Amino acid sequence: MGDSLALPVCDLDSVIEETAGMSIADIFARETETGFRDRETKCLEEVAGQPKRVIALGGGAILRSMNRRTIMRTGWCVWLDADPATIADRIAGDATTRERRPSLTGKSVVDEVIDVMNQRESLYREVADMRVDASKRPAEEIASEIRDAFSKLPQW
Numbered sequence: 001m002g003d004s005l006a007l008p009v010c011d012l013d014s015v016i017e018e019t020a021g022m023s024i025a026d027i028f029a030r031e032t033e034t035g036f037r038d039r040e041t042k043c044l045e046e047v048a049g050q051p052k053r054v055i056a057l058g059g060g061a062i063l064r065s066m067n068r069r070t071i072m073r074t075g076w077c078v079w080l081d082a083d084p085a086t087i088a089d090r091i092a093g094d095a096t097t098r099e100r101r102p103s104l105t106g107k108s109v110v111d112e113v114i115d116v117m118n119q120r121e122s123l124y125r126e127v128a129d130m131r132v133d134a135s136k137r138p139a140e141e142i143a144s145e146i147r148d149a150f151s152k153l154p155q156w
């Protein structure tokens with residue numbers, strides 16, 4: 001997205017890890033999920049105040065109402081939606097998953113994805129300005145659809 005919009009990119013999970021000096025899995029292990037969510041809220045506030053950029057949010061960043069307000073107030077938010085089986089396959093095939101995606105529920109990957117998507121769907125709906133089907137399509141095609149929609153926005 002950053003390349004296609006010629007904007008800098010910020011990965012919120014990376015900012016959280018750099019600030020903490022440890023991986024997301026270690027933050028969960030030492031500080032519990034609440035500690036991670038506190039860090040996520042603080043880092044989101046910081047990056048949302050920086051000059052225009054593409055921000056890759058973690059999938060749980062929409063859980064707190066304060067974060068949702070920050071996203072809606074400062075950004076144009078795209079919901080990269082995909083069916084649970086596709087998400088579970090991508091998670092299973094991703095090299096950084098063990099450090100990046102500690103289990104949230106203790107369930108199998110596919111059951112966890114189904115559970116969290118059910119819990120979060122209305123929150124994604126609340127904050128997203130655009131919902132994109134990110135299943136079964138190359139990332140470049142998805143990025144181009146988002147860029148086309150973004151380029152039509154007058155205020156950006």
Ligand SMILES: Nc1ncnc2c1ncn2[C@@H]1O[C@H](COP(=O)(O)OP(=O)(O)O)[C@@H](O)[C@H]1O
Nearest residue numbers: 056059090091093094095134136137138139142
């Ligand atoms: N459109 C796509 N087609 C195939 N694989 C994808 C696509 N989008 C993402 N992936 C893969 O899915 C995994 C998770 O993607 P990632 O960008 O890390 O997701 P997120 O940060 O939203 O959790 C990565 O291995 C990535 O290469």
Ligand SMILES: O=C(O)C1=C[C@@H](OP(=O)(O)O)[C@@H](O)[C@H](O)C1
Nearest residue numbers: 013024057058059060100101102
């Ligand atoms: O869905 C979630 O609650 C989380 C998603 C992760 O980010 P990605 O969506 O980039 O995997 C990361 O923020 C953390 O493991 C929690």
